[in-house]
Amino acid sequence: MNVVYETLHIFTSGKPKGVSHVVSSSMAQESFRCIALSSSPSPILWKLAEHVSIQDSDRVRLLEIAIPETQYGIWDPSFAISDEEPPQTREDTENLLQNASLFYGTAGRAWIKHLTRNQDNLSSLIPADISKFVKARNTNKARKNRIAKKVALIRTAGKLAVEAGLIPCSTRDITAACKWAYREIVKNAFGHELKPFKILRHIEKQLKAGIFGSFKQAEISGNAKLKRLDGFVNQGNAKLIVTKSGFEKIFENLLPQSNAARNRALDQIRTNLIEVGALLTDKNGKHIKSVNIAWGGQRRLIIDLKHVKKHRKKLKQSSAAKSSNTKERRHRKKTKQAIKAPA
Secondary structure, three states, rough: OOOHHHHHHHHHOOOOOOOOHHHOOOOHHHHHHHOOOOOOOOOOOHHOOOOHHHHHHHHOOOOOOOOOEEEHHHOOOOOOOOOOOOOOOOEEEEEEHHHHHHOHHHHHHHHHHHHOOHHHHHHHHHHHHHHHHHHOOOOOOOOOOOHHHHHHHHHHHHHHHOOOOOOOOHHHHHHHHHHHHHHHHHHHHHHOOHHHHHHHHHHHHHHOOOOOOOHHHHHHHHHHHHHOEEEEOOOOOEEEEEEEHHHHHOOHEEEEEHHHHHHHHHHHHHHHHHHHOOOOOOOOOEEEEEEEEEEEEEEEEEEHHHHHHHHHEEEEEEEHHHHHHHHHHHHHHHHHHHHHHHO
């Protein structure tokens, strides 16, 4: 596993490591972009974590997309580019593999010819297209930008392949697939970093977007329809009442596809909400409580929206104070360095 780990780092670093710094300084600076595709029943990072300490440098190199653990596997309908795309079958997978073996290299030769014939135009087009995709992701996080650049390269290559007549789909399909892939990769890479402020802010955003309805106290106790809803807001006490599936629905955009990774993320979210007092628990510490809906007790999760707002503001103020202190320390350090520097 250590050999695999080191090899992956070399191939995905963008430059060879077999030449010393002394010699390489006098040589032409060559770089490359290598993307290795693999399939595994479990994320590679999980396996590596058993042998080495996983760092952000690993997460931006090993771009993992978890396949839904359903009967469809990679052909799961949730992966479909459009609503019209039907679920595929095992026979389709075997057909794909058979044709890949029969016609291996055919598209590759046509691809190289297309690149060489259009080299002058592509030398400026490719960097511009990559930059466009990265900019559209609207993130100021360096590590997410590194992931976006890799996905952008795949997108650009896919678009060029479509234009060359090598892939039977549209450039819009390529872009949609790469947008989806980027979101899934980021969720799998950094889903473990669902910090309290992000969770609380996400709840407020989802409610503002109208994910659940809002009802007065008098409407709740006698409304049988509410039993069938995933969630609703009790206006009287500012409580969000949700089922287990409703709770997942709130954080759907933050959750990985893999069941195992998804459950770990949900556990972390629940723990964080309980710690700040936003997710209510009973005297035994259990977070699923009985709620009176339509004259009957229903098992639900209860989120106190007053606590959500209160602690979100508190965490924001704390973060702003830390940021201000960091800027002040940097300013003092620069001032000291300027004083010590010779005139």
